[in-house]
Amino acid sequence: MKPSPVPREGSRLRRGALVLLTALSVTALAGCGSDSTPVKALAADAALPDDVADGTVLRLGIPDAEVALETSGLIDEVEGYRIEWANISGGPQSLEAFRAGALDASSVAEIPPLFATWTDTPVKIFAVSENPDPLDNPIYELGVAPGVEVGDLADLKGKKIAYSPGQAQGALVLKALQKAGLAQDDVELVELQSVNDTYVNALGSKQVDVAPLGGTLLTSYLAKYGPDGGTSIRTGIRDDASVLYGPAEVFEDADKAAALKDFVRLWVKARQWVKDHPDEFAQAYYVEHEGLTLEDGKRLLATSANRDVIGSWDDFIARQQETADLLSSEQGHPELDVTTLYDRRYEQVVADALGGS
Incomplete structure (x- = not known):
């Protein structure tokens, strides 16, 4: 499509x-x-x-x-x-x-x-x-929904993760799983196109536990949902x-x-x-x-x-x-x-x- x-x-x-x-x-x-x-x-x-x-x-x-x-x-x-x-x-x-x-x-x-x-x-x-400085200034971080505990990549196991196969964010998710020693079967990939505020809203509504966010979307998410416990972590992966x-x-x-x-x-x-x-x-x-x-x-x-x-x-x-x-x-x-x-x-x-x- x-x-x-x-x-x-x-x-x-x-x-x-x-x-x-x-x-x-x-x-x-x-x-x-x-x-x-x-x-x-x-x-x-x-x-x-x-x-x-x-x-x-x-x-x-x-x-x-x-x-x-x-x-x-x-x-x-x-x-x-x-x-x-x-x-x-x-x-x-x-x-x-x-x-x-x-x-x-x-x-x-x-x-x-x-x-x-x-x-x-x-x-x-x-x-x-x-x-x-790709690791000090990454394009994306992994946004974490309020109430969800993700402190490092190993914590992705069992989580619902926003996933857009044809975009950079989707590749980052696969690289993060690879780095953590996890397979796709170890998580639930929720296919969403990362456009507009889709990922931000999906995190805020608990539709997903984790989503790659960059630039203005990361800023928007942390400003809107940070007071409720929304967080983010860096992947340590070039993006x-x-x-x-x-x-x-x-x-x-x-x-x-x-x-x-x-x-x-x-x-x-x-x-x-x-x-x-x-x-x-x-x-x-x-x-x-x-x-x-x-x-x-x-x-x-x-x-x-x-x-x-x-x-x-x-x-x-x-x-x-x-x-x-x-x-x-x-x-x-x-x-x-x-x-x-x-x-x-x-x-x-x-x-x-x-x-x-």
Whole structure:
């Protein structure tokens, strides 16, 4: 079953309206993407072109990059193509948009490209980033329902755990069980999509005992249910992988591939700008765009917004291969060579941009 478009996780801004607006934007963007302009084919082993045809449009669901580029002024360096920003991020939303022909690229964790491939939606990864202090500043913690005692991973035995197979949170649950020496039969996995406040509400209502929570959702949960005994624990497991990816057909279009080449260069510069201007970015993105407090925004900068762009991908790919192997074993998916998911022509583009940033 295809996932339905949903608002971005953690946003507190008019959730009901965003559901409608996102659905409408996907439809509208799909219409924008269909024109009579012939596509200039680009072979997978051909060098990335520099020239972009007039009228080329990149449709991107990378909200933090949109804010960083606009706030820093780097958006003014876009030449020869146009960016249409979509209020889309995360695996379920981006995959639905890819299938609708409505989006060229998005930002996700390491799991969505695997599930896209396993569900017959070919994709390519063209940039990666990771947290410089992954264990000290994890993306996710395990939220624990009020009245439930979980002090370490061994205490997961016998618990009801929220589980989203196609998302990073689902992989984290499997990794936590593996680390604790537990099998799926030792717990009760309650399948829920981690969207909006689903996990927060499931914990608060005792539908589940444990659920992976990150960013604004963790903050929201502890603020709302902490007084009643809601807690969280860290897993001690790396959960920091982040990639930019898009439908494989985008990389077979010479003009879009060339535009992405330039965008990646700007994305690297924008990531560095965020590191150099944390307060300004926190105000623009977390406060004005996400509706959080400045204090919460600064705290979140230590995790998801503070990842380092990686210019050499071998170690990153090796870790993702371990994740793919785990999911193949625990969820019954075909074995997958994750190297086939990467367009490594962009690896050098990233490396060059890092050298010049």
